[in-house]
Amino acid sequence: MNQKVSIDENMQVSGAGGGRRGRGERGGAAARRAARSGGGPVQQLGYIRRVRPAHEILDEEGLALIEANADTVLEEIGIEFRDDAEALALWKEAGADVRGDRVHFPKGLCRELLKTAPSVFTQHARNPERSVQIGGNATVFAPVYGPPFVRDLDGVRRYATIEDFRNFVKLSYMAPAIHHSGGTVCEPVDVPVNKRHLDMVYAHMRFSDKPFMGSVTAPERAEDTVEMAKILFGEEFVDNNTVVINLINANSPMVFDETMLGAAKVYARNNQACIVTPFILSGAMSPVTVAGTLTQVLAEVLAGAAFTQLVRPGAPVVFGTFASSISMQSGAPTFGTPEPSLVSYGAAQLARRLGLPFRTGGSLTASKVPDAQSAYESANTLNSTVMAGTNFVLHAAGWLEGGLVSSYEKFMMDIDQLGMQQRLCEPLDLSENGQAMDAIREVGPGSHYLGCAHTQANFQTAFYRSTIADNNSYEQWQAEGEKTAQARANQLARNWLESYQPPALDEAIDEALQDYIARRKESMPDAFA
């Protein structure tokens, strides 16, 4: 499955469960209505298969310039692989110039190594219908990752718990345009830090059947992830297929630390996917200019992604970017502004030239509450993410306060937006029905289309129906209590959580997973820094 194929060929590649739509997406209006009023999980959409070219901001000359500059950074400045003798030995063996922790790369070395990396691969879900293609013309939406806090349904901002974690897994499972269960949907701080990865991975396995992400906070936690995946998928299946995708952040500028390298080694060795992601707040971790940031991002990804190929040639690896800027007044991160969008567009182009799947963006905001700031910033980020042709979109729903907070209300708003983006990516219907000439003939000048045959035949599926928007008259909106989008999202989240039904899971597997977790927890100290 992990083979080098060209982007053009990818157009034909069909991952497991990769039918463009689940059964009857267009018939999902009733299901959505049910969901809106508190019904069960609605019709799931398959991952997006884009049919239109991505928006690009760099021409050949600009791309070549940035690539040459990145090569210069790799050769002259180098990248640090800190406190990992094995990594340094691998680089030395590959022909790099290693001085202390600093690795200098002869021109072309990283690109040469990356020739074994697949440009497209399938991440399998336990429900084959939920498996996703990573790369090519696919776009996969995954929820928020990392926040230690939640903003809960009573409007309280507090530390996240394992209960919150499960809730976000459940909501992601139910959301039609979330194709992936994600990873650390919030940080369950009520579980000891050395044990919580077990509960997190289990929650993804038990409360969802969508693909998910593994633990990266220590090599042994990555090992636990792989072991649990083997229980869920079968050992042989995991040996031969990618079943987890994992976030390997660079410690920008130009450093990979031992924690991330340790996790990366475990996953690459097991043929599982790494998303090598420079975590960039321009102005702090990279230059303040777009071209300078792109240069550094490319250099870091080249080094980190090539490293996975040193560990195991052919291991799936994704070109990641987390692009943001900082306020030059306060130093605080900013989101939804033009410069990070430009970085995303440019980085997507660099990834395509490199033949790697691309990750960036999401629904990012610095706002403390799901207000207009939150929505403008998230929409700007999401629109540019999708237009860039991004393959894997982390933080696609629920992100608030610069990633410090997972918000239930924001999650419900964002998944509505994801549904819209998915519809936007569909091919235009130019069939006879799409052309609607009969309707135009039937109605004619000065009449209206409300009752015509064509409208009757198409109205249920013609338009995307928002689950959040209030389009009623002012008077009706007033009579219903002048609710904001936030208030409506709150009610919708409550309804969904109330009506959640877990996907079936083989009891023997469930017991084996719980048994594994219990044994591992017992082997660990009670408290752990």
Add this chain to the structure above:
Amino acid sequence: MNQKVSIDENMQVSGAGGGRRGRGERGGAAARRAARSGGGPVQQLGYIRRVRPAHEILDEEGLALIEANADTVLEEIGIEFRDDAEALALWKEAGADVRGDRVHFPKGLCRELLKTAPSVFTQHARNPERSVQIGGNATVFAPVYGPPFVRDLDGVRRYATIEDFRNFVKLSYMAPAIHHSGGTVCEPVDVPVNKRHLDMVYAHMRFSDKPFMGSVTAPERAEDTVEMAKILFGEEFVDNNTVVINLINANSPMVFDETMLGAAKVYARNNQACIVTPFILSGAMSPVTVAGTLTQVLAEVLAGAAFTQLVRPGAPVVFGTFASSISMQSGAPTFGTPEPSLVSYGAAQLARRLGLPFRTGGSLTASKVPDAQSAYESANTLNSTVMAGTNFVLHAAGWLEGGLVSSYEKFMMDIDQLGMQQRLCEPLDLSENGQAMDAIREVGPGSHYLGCAHTQANFQTAFYRSTIADNNSYEQWQAEGEKTAQARANQLARNWLESYQPPALDEAIDEALQDYIARRKESMPDAFA
């Protein structure tokens, strides 16, 4: 000035005052800071000159299909030019098949007539630095048009007054990324309907120096607009140049009524610009499908725009679209959803093929308040509008509640977004400074860029600085009263209105305008339906 030039040539065309930036846009941080804290008008930006290709959704085959279908509509179904004998006579003379009010167009007639229409023209402002190019690679942002209500700074929704009208003209004058004063920024219902156009046009002339729109609600009001323009610009200048641009809506489906035709005739005859705009809520005024809607839009624009060339060959005319859908449950208009974006993309392509400037989009929303719904919907509309390569963007700021309300707070939020879009459209800096290799060398692995020489030299202009977003820490935001974006926008609007200073206007001209208005008002009945 109004000549047929190709899009490629347009790249070099420079309208009066069309320098890409006013003086020192990049140095505008201090000015923006001043504005934020209540200072005077900030550095104005020139209209946008896009450097990247528009996003397109239709290939050659799809475009040809829709064009052929539109030709069929024009020939077989026809378009009604209601209650306007002069219009019908002009069509008959031109070779159309006129039956009653219904005009059937031989294939190719409208396209042939449109060969005299300019693909790019300059709309002059009384301040030549504010003149704008309409068409080609230019994008011009104009404020909200039409609402009878305002949502004021005390949070009250009420009928708009002439005082509100003046306020929105003043705010538009001050907003750096609003390039145009617009037209009916709100409907001043405290002035009699037969007289209010005089006060509206005067407000644009007196309280702003940006280009503006004329009255279209009756032929004699259009005449008043032209007469007042002659006082402001001089008679000869108006005879030879375009100084007003005017909204001529089709009464979709497939009808132009006598009011709109009357105004169109006045403006075209005077060489002033018409934006021929099918006002479409898909499902009511057009088929529920994107392709069907595009077909009808094209047919209506072909007929309406060609009509202006019958009146005066060479008169500037814009391909307009107002694309929205309706909720098939309530019949209410919806905004920011995928289908209208697709209509905008497709219509923009059809306009480019026709060689006409294109108008669509804005910052549209059905929300009753400037909340998250309002922002998501506006951002979706605006992003697709700009990506479509739209030349004239009406409703770019202040629109709320499906166009029923002009909102001060929303206006302040939207102009911040317009500034971001303008920055997004700029060329990428690939200079040595943009490449920032010195910075990457200086900082090196594991350090940070906060204090490096490159950051010091660039930080004031490197990132777009939002006037609305709060990027502070949660604790600081809390200490400052947990303000939402709406609350911050409210304060900003108050500050701006307080610090407004009118642009200079020759006293003799001002007196002549006031004298004209007084005489005209005296000639009119006191009350008028």
